[in-house]
Amino acid sequence: MRRYVLRRLLLMVPTFLGITVLTFSLAMLAPGDPFQLDLETAGLGAQAVAQQRVQRGLDAPIPLQFGRWLSRVVRFDFGRSLIDQRPVLDKLAEALPRTALVAGLALLLGFGLAVPLGVVLATNQKRRWARAVELLLLAAWSVPSFWLAVLLLMLFAGPRYLPLFPVQGLADGGFVLPVICLTWPTLVIATRQVRSAMEESLCQDYVKAARARGIPERRVIWRHALRNSLLPVVTMFGLHLPHLVGGSVAIERIFGIPGMGLLAFDSIGTRDYPTVMGVATTMALVTMVSMLLVDLAYGSIDPRIRLERAG
């Protein structure tokens, strides 16, 4: 097991390099210039723009720029933003906790509700109310998050109905509405995943055998069937983990949360290469660690996977 983890950790190095090379190249090759201002103030002359490019080392060949960037990153120095001149690490440190709080609560809430709901739906699939709930979930799946966000903002933050929450920011319970918006899609898709995995498990021979041995139905469902249904859910959970640092541009914009989504969106739009790379690197690391955690979780859920690795 230790060797397996070590091997996976070592594999992360070339993967990380590959991701960063690709991201850096795409960012640098995209048309545009970080030294532009907004449309109406394009008055900064071409000479001044060229001078700033030279001062920032952006006139060097891309491989050389990447080498410089990498040599700083290994010392945990992500450089300074080309737009506001602040250290990229400071910007990440401000945005990351906000996004992680909202996305983390949404993830826990979404999967926390999806598992019992999926099990209940799978074990009551022939009941009329269960079908109605499924239909509702299907309808909910088609509701765009940003639309829900606008609706919730109007109903529960605006002055006309129930102004329970602030319009902007996370303080004073401001995180509740964005968490609901982000929970919604996770809840719907995870519930459907759990339900279908459970339906499949409940038809398996080992479940029939457990019932034949007289094990109580509750134990059969929650101990035997559910455990085997969790593999795809764990995969999905792992795939959702990067959302903790990715953020959602629309939700963050509507609720005025300066998180990772807006930081990424704005820095891409302004060609703020150091910030783009800071966000991309953070996401790459979290994604790779998430994948590793998922693989390790597989082993603890399914002994066969552990055996294959041992073999």
Added chain:
Amino acid sequence: MSRLTPLVVLLALAGCKGSGGVDAGSPGPDARWLQGALAPETGTPRDGGTLTVRLPLEPTGLTRLHDRFNEGTMVRLTVGPLYETLARAHDGQLTPLLAETWSETADALTITLRAGVKFHDGTELTSADVKATLDVVMDPAKPTAGFRAALDSLRSVETPDARTVVVRWSRPWFLARHTLLAALPVMPAHALQGDFDTLPIHRAPIGTGPFRFEKWEPGLSLSLVRADGRAHLDRVVFRFLKDEGAAMQAFEKGELGLMTRLTPSAWRSLETQPWAWQRSQRIFFEENAYAWLGFNQRKALFVDPLVRRALAMLYPAELVEKTVDLGLEPRTTCPYFPGSRSCDPSVQPLAYDPAEARRLLAAAGWGDSDHDGVLDREGVRFSFAFLAASQSVKMARLLPLFLDTLRHAGIEARIETVDVSAYLSRVRAHDFDAMALSWASADEVQDNFPNFHSSQAAQGNNYVGYSNPEVDALLERVRTELDADRRAALEREVHRRVYADQAYLFLGRRPALDAALRTVHGLKPSLGWYDLTAVWISN
């Protein structure tokens, strides 16, 4: 039925309070409210309170000297009350501010500073601070090219004593004098030491203004507090709310006292809201800003002024004004501030006239020789691409209307949309057929040399490549003319010629569209924004 209860309750709630908790049957807004004109002040100002201002964007830094932070409107609004200039410009006149007096000779300006002025950190303002600010601007290694270009004729700065600054010019230039006195924020010398890019003062300003910096929470807000007895307000908080819908909710809720830079549709939408008539006032005021369409005059298609006039006559101005600008952006013909003496009021915009446009195009040699519906000349089809920035909502609405009229006149045009960064890069590289931009200035005094002089077509702001030797000569004379009346006469001639040549297809003047709660008083809009020292809050 019982399962539908929550939805029914919600809808009932909507029905009950749909007008924002105010009497929806009250009479509608009066003419003054509809025009966005502020009601005359009658109350007595009271001290105290916090004004919360919505900004749609966050400034990237708070030092106007730095090229990256300099021009943004948001920076101007936020640092305006913090920093002061040597003089204040108002109605074409300069009145002393940090300077007590100044005297001029042909090549020098001697400024005497007011005694006893202190920066917010307690240090006293001296001539060394003015010199240090100018030294930073004039250092070619520093990213201060914007101010440096405007002070290009500055030759030397001397400080014979703590209150005297002597500036010598290499040549007369009206803009340099104006920039030095009325635009350059004076900053403390000790805060300008070190790596300019990373100076703490960029994010924590130290000025001499009536408000001092309190704190900046990135992404959320920026606050200033009263520095001395010049202001009524205790605090001004700028909240960064990008989403206009969310900002409107906060405004209606009373969380925001002043909404700035509303879009025309949001400003218009207040007309249908009874709460808005009763609890707020809309504010409309002229800015020195205008939008234009530019045709690349380096390309054979657009070299002939006749063709550019024809294109202007095919521009559906009335339709755009009504459907895109919602009647809020009147058409302009002038590259100077419309209310100033620099514009000739006799110049009228070319009317939409497809028949006359076709006649002009025929006179320029364009006809449909192969009867394919598209004009051609010597085997070249009249076909081009409009470069548009994907973020520009206005262009997304305007260009299809214009392209439609062009198509009917036999001109084949298509829209090429790119993101704003790529857009500006291509504009700077002159890699376009046609494009749109707008110019804005916080000042009435401006120099159009960089925009229209032919020498600026290669590296400067003359992106369209406009060239007219007579206009070049006029712009050169404008620069060296220090007498305001004579300069205005020359600028009116520039206006007439630039419009006759259709250097740009001038669109509309862009006003500032704001709204404030009725509890906010003393708002007096001007080109430099509101004078926050006059603003006060009633209960």
